[in-house]
Amino acid sequence: xxxxxxxxxxxxxxxxxxxxxxxxxxxxxxxxxxxxxxxxxxxxxxxxxxxxxxxxxxxxxxxxxxxxxxxxxxxxxxxxxxxxxxxxxxxxxxxxxxxxxxxxxxxxxxxxxxxxxxxxxxxxxxxxxxxxxxxxxxxxxxxxxxxxxxxxxxxxxxxxxxxxxxxxxxxxxxxxxxxxxxxxxxxxxxxxxxxxxxxxxxxxxxxxxxxxxxxxxxxxxxxxxxxxxxxxxxxxxxxxxxxxxxxxxxxxxxxxxxxxxxxxxxxxxxxxxxxxxxxxxxxxxxxxxxxxxxxxxxxxxxxxxxxxxxxxxxxxxxxxxxxxxxxxx
Ligand SMILES: Nc1ncnc2c1ncn2[C@@H]1O[C@H](COP(=O)(O)OP(=O)(O)OP(=O)(O)O)[C@@H](O)[C@H]1O
Ligand SMILES: [Mg+2]
Numbered sequence: 001x002x003x004x005x006x007x008x009x010x011x012x013x014x015x016x017x018x019x020x021x022x023x024x025x026x027x028x029x030x031x032x033x034x035x036x037x038x039x040x041x042x043x044x045x046x047x048x049x050x051x052x053x054x055x056x057x058x059x060x061x062x063x064x065x066x067x068x069x070x071x072x073x074x075x076x077x078x079x080x081x082x083x084x085x086x087x088x089x090x091x092x093x094x095x096x097x098x099x100x101x102x103x104x105x106x107x108x109x110x111x112x113x114x115x116x117x118x119x120x121x122x123x124x125x126x127x128x129x130x131x132x133x134x135x136x137x138x139x140x141x142x143x144x145x146x147x148x149x150x151x152x153x154x155x156x157x158x159x160x161x162x163x164x165x166x167x168x169x170x171x172x173x174x175x176x177x178x179x180x181x182x183x184x185x186x187x188x189x190x191x192x193x194x195x196x197x198x199x200x201x202x203x204x205x206x207x208x209x210x211x212x213x214x215x216x217x218x219x220x221x222x223x224x225x226x227x228x229x230x231x232x233x234x235x236x237x238x239x240x241x242x243x244x245x246x247x248x249x250x251x252x253x254x255x256x257x258x259x260x261x262x263x264x265x266x267x268x269x270x271x272x273x274x275x276x277x278x279x280x281x282x283x284x285x286x287x288x289x290x291x292x293x294x295x296x297x298x299x300x301x302x303x304x305x306x307x308x309x310x311x312x313x314x315x316x317x318x319x320x321x322x323x324x325x326x327x328x329x
Pocket of ligand 1: 086118140165170182266268269270296
């Protein structure tokens with residue numbers, strides 16, 4: 001079969017990224033222009049600034065991605081762009097650019113779901129991984145436990161009823177003064193602490209999650225005692241949320257009789273969560289996650305997800321629009 005070269009375009013939040021991927025799994029380039037330094041001044045992503053920066057950067061990032069992959073537009077077989085979920089203004093930049101490019105170079109276009117992209121990051125790092133498996137998507141905006149039935153069919157088994165886990169990490173970091181983005185900072189500080197503080201763990205009758213209770217408990221503890229040991233607080237927070245993730249994931253795996261588990265999304269970069277899930281291999285599970293660079297937003301994962309849509313006959317026309325609250329199923 002002829003190789004398929006996908007040009008992936010990602011602009012759903014604060015990363016402008018363009019990648020070139022061969023056959024959905026082999027990354028030829030993955031250029032990521034992150035705006036973190038700009039948004040740090042404001043303590044979080046400012047949507048209007050994110051959109052403007054995407055406009056300024058997208059053309060140069062694309063040129064760089066082609067250059068690093070040593071290809072030209074004529075070598076591209078399909079363009080995959082994120083059309084949701086995400087910030088509407090940010091998404092519109094990538095979608096408009098991808099549509100214009102598709103028209104100009106006369107190549108097909110595939111609108112791609114950002115969360116399917118996070119899942120597909122696993123296919124790039126783990127070349128032997130094939131569905132079916134269970135994927136725990138833990139990111140800045142989502143906490144989903146999903147049955148990946150095949151490359152196209154997904155069933156959500158459980159999801160957060162309030163905050164996404166990444167939001168909880170970021171909020172905890174902000175309240176205790178670690179700054180933005182909080183996840184990596186909590187990860188680092190927790191390594192110096194002991195998980196000796198009891199925090200509330202949520203358990204529902206189904207496989208849903210909740211993180212607002214634990215977030216509030218951490219905030220209250222810090223307000224009551226601003227001198228509380230922050231490293232211990234971070235370690236305790238990580239331990240409690242990881243138990244919640246593990247409980248639901250194991251229950252889902254047992255129910256479906258599936259032993260393959262993959263993690264995806266920015267929070268799957270967390271070292272404690274990875275270490276804890278790794279222990280499941282002692283119980284006979286196979287555990288997968290993307291390499292660190294592919295956990296947070298990038299266009300290689302979008303090219304990967306777009307490739308599987310494309311080979312299954314799905315393309316988009318030039319009426320493609322941004323869908324900020326796009327669903328997975
Ligand atoms: N090492 C880490 N430990 C914990 N959290 C982390 C770590 N690294 C990144 N994160 C968190 O990951 C989140 C960003 O992930 P991602 O880029 O997937 O989210 P997003 O694109 O903003 O949201 P979504 O993908 O749901 O639309 C942030 O909340 C960040 O704090
Ligand atoms: Mg993301």
